[in-house]
Amino acid sequence: MEQLSQTLERFGGVYLLPFALAVVAFIMIGAPSSWVTLTVAGLAMGMMVFLMASGLSLVFGLMDVLNFGHSAFVSFGAFVAASVLAALGGWLGSDSVILNALALILALLSAVAFGVVAGWFFESVIIKPVYKDHLRQILITMGALIVSEQVILAIWGGTPITVHRPQFLEGAFIFGDVSIEVYRVFAFVLGLAVFIGLHVLLNRTRIGLLIRAGVENREMVESLGFRIDRLFIGVFVLGSALAALGGAMWAGYVTLITPALGAEMMIVVFIVVIIGGLGSIQGTLLGAIIVGLTANYIGYLAPKLSLASNMLLMMAILMWRPNGLRPAVK
Amino acid sequence: MTRKMTFGALGVKAVMLIIAAALLFAPFLFQDVRSIEVAARICIFIVLVASYDLLIGYTGIVSFAHTMFFGFGAYGAAIALKEMGPGWNAVLLGGVLGMLVSLVIAAAIGLVSLRVKAIFFAMITLAAASVVLVLASQLSQFTGGEDGITYKVPDLFKPATKLLVDDAGKVVKLFGVSLNGKIAAYYFVFLSTLVLFLLLLRITVSPLGTVLEAIRENDVRAEAIGYRVVAYRTFVFCLSAAVASLVGTVYAVWLKYTGPETALSFDIMIDILLMVVIGGMGTMWGAVVGAVLLVLAQYYLRDLMGAAAEVVSSVPLLPELLNPDRWLFWLGLIFILLVYFFPKGIVGTLMTKGARG
Secondary structure, three states, X not given: OHHHHHHHHHOOHHHHHHHHHHHXXXXXXXXXXXHHHHHHXXXXXXXXXXXXXXXXXXXXXXXXXXXXXXXXXXXXXXXXXXXXXXXXXXXXXXXXXXXXXXXXXXXXHHHHHHHHHHHHHHHHHHHHHHOOOHHHHHHHHHHHHHHHHHXXXXXXXXXXXXXXXXXXXXXXXXXXXXXXXXXXXXXXXXXXXXXXXXXXXXXXXXXXXXXXXXHHOHHHHHHOOOOHHHHHHHHHHHHHHHHHHHHHHXXXXXXXXXXXXXXXXXXXXXXXXXXXXXXXXXXXXXXXXXHHHHHHHHHHHOHHHHHHHXXXXXXXXXXXXXXXXXXXXX | OOOOOOHXXXXXXXXXXXXXXXXXXXXXXXXXXXXXXXXXXXXXXXXHHHHHHHXXXXXXXXXXXXXXXXXXXXXXXXXXXXXXXXXXXXXXXXXXXXXXXXXXXXXXXXXXXXXXXXXXXXXXXHHHHHHHHHHHHHOHHHHOHHHOEEOOOOHHHOOOOEOOEOOOOOEOEEOOEEOEHHHHHHHHHHHHHHHHHHHHHHHHHOHHHHHHHHHHHOHHHHHHHOOOHHHHHHHHHHHHHHHHHHHHHHHHHHHOEEOHHHHHOHHHHHHHHHHHHHHOOOOHHHHHHHHHHHHHHHHHHXXXXXHHHHHOOXXXXXXXXXXXXXXXXXXXXXXXXXXXXXXXXXXXXXHOOXXXX
């Protein structure tokens, strides 16, 4: 048993979980073509959830601040992107791929820009006064979430809004009897790019070094003369921008968004962060992929169970590893 | 308590007396249907908020699953009344079953997650509550889905029931109010919530309450002195879950209807949070003040906001924000400001008024 676990650890340890999940699902589903479709859908969903969750996890790891209002950035990102896409409807409808892509890039960029501004505002106005006081942090960020949901309702109204996708992301690739939606591939690639970017930023740059040091021991970094509060704002802004990006991508994925979107995604994001372990990017990615895959597999195998499955998964993992799979904060 | 009462504390006690008297005589003081509705809702929410205050204010645990337990009690009674027909044994059975479910789930959540950080606990309860909400609307053969369940309550509470009859066989009127089943239902709500509230009040002044406050102030120290913090936290979580569940049963009997909107929705959780913070965390009196103010605001502030929206109709965006449906926006703002500037809430701030140093 000891030897087995060591061998497993050498081959990747908990990172093997998604593969194990995929193999089990393959046996249970039986049909390879639906399995491929479901796996791609799960990976795409996982990557979008990763975009939303990474910021929350990083902010907690570095600042010991849990932002219950994080999902507000997700919904604002979705609505801003939807509005920009609607405004550029002419570009979307044209046959030119360049105009299409330009509209998409503008929509995503405006969501990110909004995330940056809103994140900066949120951090300096709402959260700064309540550092180190968890109770008041939870209450205040919850209050901010209520207010921002109401603002969304006031601006965009309560009716669902249709999101227009660019022409070149519609449709699907067909390989034999397997069909893969283009948008899912796009979401997966974008998420992977962001993950690699974050990974490089954290592990290969000086700023990343400081951030990781701050997660380990904040006071030591401060006493060495670094302005860790500026890093805080930077990380918070980055996190909210990523959340807005994730929301924008999600809007294009579901194509019909309501103001309840943020609250729905928040639950998934929390489960991902808890499963992955707070504070680490790898853990968040792992949690997001596991949740994405399980949601899609269970949704196919036992639709009634699909919503409870995430919760059961979280309970099981918490029993096994009370701090999540790959926590950065001890 | 040997400390001398402050001027503010006296004021708070006086307000409590007025509220208690108003609730006791509510059916005679305010003789329209809506007012009785408001008074019953206030009674229910006072206990719900007080049991939540035991968690957040006394022990320092933030849970977002309080409506879940409230819902268990309500749905327990509702399903039992629907299946077994109107009768006291259905209410009893449903209430007890709902409470047992609440206890089991609270114990499970508590043991799994109360040993980790407060923040983890908050997230887990939030996730659990939302899953239960979704389940309630999906398992429609038991819960009636989004539509909820309507059912009959014991005969005593029917408006046609005559509590006292005069010689002619007519319902006796007292101060112009006919003593029918509606009055009986209101006093059922009033008395059961009063008992639960007094129970909670008794717990907070017992040695147990002191231990809970010690855990809130410094859990490491409490552990070092020899109190088993996890056991105490789990116990108080179960206790408040049981009380919430019982109140849920009472509410279900009063409303004669149970659905996601009235018993489980996240809006109720937000209401409870607002009431606790506005009234003041860490005092049972705060729960009373918070519940009274907020329920009154819910019923009467919206009318005011509608009028205000008319006035500013020419300004962009403002009428949208003053729309009666947007009242949570203003409450949210007030909530944030209160947490910043008056973390003790109305009652907590008043209590220390007039104290020396």
